[in-house]
Amino acid sequence: MSPKPRIAITAGDPAGIGPEIATKAAADPAVTAVCEPVLYGPASAEELAPFARGVVSAAAGRAAYGAILRAVDAALSGEVQAIATAPIHKEAFAAAGLPWKGHTDLLAHLTGAPRGVMMFHSEALRVVLATVHIPLAEVPRTLTAPLVEELVTIVAAELPRFGIPRPRIAVAGLNPHAGEGGLLGDEDARVLSPAIAACAARGIDVHGPFPADTLFVRAVRGEFDVVVACYHDQGLIPVKLAAFGKAVNVTLGLPIVRTSVDHGTAFDIAGRGVADPSSMIEAVKLAATLAGQSQKG
Numbered sequence: 001m002s003p004k005p006r007i008a009i010t011a012g013d014p015a016g017i018g019p020e021i022a023t024k025a026a027a028d029p030a031v032t033a034v035c036e037p038v039l040y041g042p043a044s045a046e047e048l049a050p051f052a053r054g055v056v057s058a059a060a061g062r063a064a065y066g067a068i069l070r071a072v073d074a075a076l077s078g079e080v081q082a083i084a085t086a087p088i089h090k091e092a093f094a095a096a097g098l099p100w101k102g103h104t105d106l107l108a109h110l111t112g113a114p115r116g117v118m119m120f121h122s123e124a125l126r127v128v129l130a131t132v133h134i135p136l137a138e139v140p141r142t143l144t145a146p147l148v149e150e151l152v153t154i155v156a157a158e159l160p161r162f163g164i165p166r167p168r169i170a171v172a173g174l175n176p177h178a179g180e181g182g183l184l185g186d187e188d189a190r191v192l193s194p195a196i197a198a199c200a201a202r203g204i205d206v207h208g209p210f211p212a213d214t215l216f217v218r219a220v221r222g223e224f225d226v227v228v229a230c231y232h233d234q235g236l237i238p239v240k241l242a243a244f245g246k247a248v249n250v251t252l253g254l255p256i257v258r259t260s261v262d263h264g265t266a267f268d269i270a271g272r273g274v275a276d277p278s279s280m281i282e283a284v285k286l287a288a289t290l291a292g293q294s295q296k297g
Contacts, residue, residue, distance in 0.1 A: 017086075117154050
């Protein structure tokens, strides 16, 4: 039998629930049955003592960042076979002078990947975000045809690792009713449609843009394997409604396997011992599965 993969679990922001859910997941029988978990970052009571729970600080941002650096180095060197990350806090990163808005862009930078793509994976629904942590006002000018074409190409190449050899990809429209023939905005016809057509011409099974208000229902009912959403809340509201606590954040397009939780730092309950580790457990289990497939490949 092959040895169980070693999975790095980063503790996230030490002022949030990350250390609690990381340690709970590392000790969970469902996790230890499939991998050897390795914790990175402050997680014990002694290590957490310098950090005020539920308070944004530069020190907490630097600690979370340092754990990610060490875990990525371990993954790139082969010391661990995948990374599962607990949540970080964007304000703490900013307070520490770090320019990244989240794990996705930071991990792409650290691994030299051209683009990291955020996908939320669950049995009920898979959603990929074309744009992530940017203001809504910036979405239309950020959403270009080359970006959408690149993203769909990455999704088509990566989904076979999840047991979907030829993924059926649907793209959500940006505007209400996918623009209604240009009456409600021209981005759907001017940006999304050409990118979809270019990908389809290369043999990718991709369709759209479809009105977002009905597309996610169609995907949940099995018509599509993954939905590409144009912006953060368009994609995350339906996936969290359908599978909160069971969805796993996966970064596609990296040379390493990385998964994460489907929630944030939950400062309001940090340090109380009541945080639910379900999503962290699912993230580590999926990381172990993907790492095992990479080893076989």
